[in-house]
Amino acid sequence: MKTAQVIMDTGAHAAALAVKSARVDVVPGYPITPQTSIMEALAAMVENGELHARFIPVEGEHSSMAAAVAASAAGARVFTATSANGLLYMHEVLHMASGGRLPVVMCNVNRGIFAPWTLWADHQDSMAQRDTGWIQYHCSSNQEVFNTILQAFRVAEQINIPVMVNFDGFAISHCLMPLTLPSQEDIDRFLPPYEPEWRLDPAHPSSFSNVTNAPEYAPFRQMLSDDIMASIPLVKQAAQEYKDITGMWDGDTIDTYRLEDAEVVAFAINSMGAELRLSIDILRQQGIKAGLLRPRLYLPFPAEDIITALPQNAQVMVLDRNYNFGHPGGILASELKSVLFGRRNDITVKNRVMGIGGIDLTRQFMAAEIRAMMDE
Amino acid sequence: MATSIKKLPDIEQVLSGNGACGGCPATMGLRIVGKALGSNAIMLLTPSCSVASMGMTPRLGYNWPCINITFASAGSSASGITHALEVMQEKGRLHGELPTVFAWVGDGGTYDIGFQALSGAAERNDNIIFFCYNNEAYSNTGVQRSGATPRGSFTTTTPTGKRQPKKNMALLMLEHNIPYVATATVAYPGDLYDKVVKAKNIPGMKYIEIQAPCYLGWQFDMPETVQMSRMAVRSGAWLLWEAENGKISFNNPSSLIISGKKDAAPVDEYLMKQGRFNRLLKGPDAESRIAEIQGDIDREIAFIRERAKITI
Numbered sequence A: 001m002k003t004a005q006v007i008m009d010t011g012a013h014a015a016a017l018a019v020k021s022a023r024v025d026v027v028p029g030y031p032i033t034p035q036t037s038i039m040e041a042l043a044a045m046v047e048n049g050e051l052h053a054r055f056i057p058v059e060g061e062h063s064s065m066a067a068a069v070a071a072s073a074a075g076a077r078v079f080t081a082t083s084a085n086g087l088l089y090m091h092e093v094l095h096m097a098s099g100g101r102l103p104v105v106m107c108n109v110n111r112g113i114f115a116p117w118t119l120w121a122d123h124q125d126s127m128a129q130r131d132t133g134w135i136q137y138h139c140s141s142n143q144e145v146f147n148t149i150l151q152a153f154r155v156a157e158q159i160n161i162p163v164m165v166n167f168d169g170f171a172i173s174h175c176l177m178p179l180t181l182p183s184q185e186d187i188d189r190f191l192p193p194y195e196p197e198w199r200l201d202p203a204h205p206s207s208f209s210n211v212t213n214a215p216e217y218a219p220f221r222q223m224l225s226d227d228i229m230a231s232i233p234l235v236k237q238a239a240q241e242y243k244d245i246t247g248m249w250d251g252d253t254i255d256t257y258r259l260e261d262a263e264v265v266a267f268a269i270n271s272m273g274a275e276l277r278l279s280i281d282i283l284r285q286q287g288i289k290a291g292l293l294r295p296r297l298y299l300p301f302p303a304e305d306i307i308t309a310l311p312q313n314a315q316v317m318v319l320d321r322n323y324n325f326g327h328p329g330g331i332l333a334s335e336l337k338s339v340l341f342g343r344r345n346d347i348t349v350k351n352r353v354m355g356i357g358g359i360d361l362t363r364q365f366m367a368a369e370i371r372a373m374m375d376e
Numbered sequence B: 001m002a003t004s005i006k007k008l009p010d011i012e013q014v015l016s017g018n019g020a021c022g023g024c025p026a027t028m029g030l031r032i033v034g035k036a037l038g039s040n041a042i043m044l045l046t047p048s049c050s051v052a053s054m055g056m057t058p059r060l061g062y063n064w065p066c067i068n069i070t071f072a073s074a075g076s077s078a079s080g081i082t083h084a085l086e087v088m089q090e091k092g093r094l095h096g097e098l099p100t101v102f103a104w105v106g107d108g109g110t111y112d113i114g115f116q117a118l119s120g121a122a123e124r125n126d127n128i129i130f131f132c133y134n135n136e137a138y139s140n141t142g143v144q145r146s147g148a149t150p151r152g153s154f155t156t157t158t159p160t161g162k163r164q165p166k167k168n169m170a171l172l173m174l175e176h177n178i179p180y181v182a183t184a185t186v187a188y189p190g191d192l193y194d195k196v197v198k199a200k201n202i203p204g205m206k207y208i209e210i211q212a213p214c215y216l217g218w219q220f221d222m223p224e225t226v227q228m229s230r231m232a233v234r235s236g237a238w239l240l241w242e243a244e245n246g247k248i249s250f251n252n253p254s255s256l257i258i259s260g261k262k263d264a265a266p267v268d269e270y271l272m273k274q275g276r277f278n279r280l281l282k283g284p285d286a287e288s289r290i291a292e293i294q295g296d297i298d299r300e301i302a303f304i305r306e307r308a309k310i311t312i
């Protein structure tokens, strides 16, 4: 491990620094709060020569993802970022990225979606893209954002599936936290240059994403589904090797806190995961054996790791920052129940939706919610 | 003088045996474009007849790497490719002459759903050639109206004839202040060829629109594609011009019409050749509706004649 540098930085700027150290080639971008500062930072880095890449100031997010997938098909390492309605606007092209097996990495800075407008965080935006065939991480700190972007490039390029790195608007994107920057040499060791197996090349005329008949179409889709599941060991390996090289660890598919002997388990993603550690301490002080299970990987849903990690007879309190319209409660709870069914009948799952449109989720509030859920 | 058709290079980028209709103007145009671009190029396509014609996976009727992209995004996707190639070359990962990046898009993917992304790419002056082959309708989905459908034309979504005039897309592109804009048609292959050769050697954004009479949508006899296209030019319904850095020059025979040396043929004959104007021509108000169409043509001629005088 080479000497690392420690600075104070926002999550958005940490993301830009990670993208720079990943030596990306092309960054299409379009502003939307709270993501804008990532794009501004990258545009400045390209302009002043710190980052040898092309910044393409496109005229909207549909074009941002369209430029990203095409640049990726040309053989470039590509990054972009968005939030909320920008992500929704990309929807059609997100499918092209995954179906086209193009390893684009994108940050989605989570924000509630229109209507009505809100600028503040919840997870409806990325959850609404659940079925686009992207791998999705959720990060709980600025450091984890930095680390995860590098891991995301590795996983994406190993298995040719695009990766979305999610983190909450403002709570992470705009707050200063200490950030350890590994040396460029270490990062280069972790993330080798991108060498695509295939790219658009006049020496090899071939069609890409052309019309198919069912006998070709169906296997393409099956392969995508299989490979998304097959990314789980790669996610673990990336986290482990990142740790071996930089000494930093945020968890692999999941992150846990005081979980081993827990009777009450908080289950949540993203920035809630950081604050919940403090809620767990509060509950422990009150004599409740509480613990935390935070999926870092939301898609593929890390079923086996969750099943293995949950203590016997635990009550799991799923704190969802989104709605599962048409069902009571949130989407995470549904996902969790679907993996526990028939496998862990000892577990009780309870669920509350909270923090919608940026409602503050303090340690005391969440500790109180968990206590109240215990009596339900 | 435009290059004679006999002098066009032998190279064929449109391979024999593709799925287009006989007499397809899009395929004809692409064939000429291929002769001008050669094989060192990357092609982008949006959903259209030219995709339906290229053959299904894994077959390919065009001799380039071809990427099919979302309908709305030819402009931005082409930008992504050209920037990727340029930066990879700067970083030493690509060597030799970079391929020409070109989008081959119908009027639907240009005038309508793709307008925003095209406008963005043009305003950024990204290094691409954007071709619009304009068959004046959504042919691939069974001939619905587009922003390029002329007034009076029947389509399945304008069952009594379109009431509005078409947009003038090439002029809109000209006002994006890009280095090169040209119009062409399959009846003048040498003119088209020369324009593509010129565009290939100009850095930045190039827009070339090729009028493409489609027998299916326009309802004329399949072997008459080229003649249809020639009649369009002779009547002034389609004008051949090009603009380098905003300075317009006209090409024969449109230059004769613009300069007043030759009168445009009346539009009636051109309209009568096409079944898509049948209902209009047979209706009780035929005369006034033909006059409206003639008015649209006269206005476009008057406008571009004056616009061409601006040379600063």
Ligand SMILES: Cc1ncc(C[n+]2csc(CCOP(=O)(O)OP(=O)(O)O)c2C)c(N)n1
Pocket: B026, B047, B048, B049, B050, B071, B072, B105, B106, B107, B108, B109, B110, B135, B137, B138, B139, B140, B141, B146
């Ligand atoms: C987002 C989206 N909307 C609609 C379609 C359906 N669609 C496929 S081709 C086409 C029309 C294409 O028209 P044009 O660009 O003029 O090409 P042409 O078929 O005339 O060659 C349409 C509407 C689509 N593929 N994608």
Ligand code: SF4
Pocket: B020, B021, B022, B023, B024, B025, B026, B027, B049, B053, B135, B139, B140, B214, B215, B216, B217
């Ligand atoms: S419908 Fe028209 S444009 Fe389409 S393939 Fe046939 S002739 Fe060509």
Ligand SMILES: [Mg+2]
Pocket: B106, B107, B108, B133, B134, B135, B136, B137, B138, B139, B146
């Ligand atoms: Mg068309």
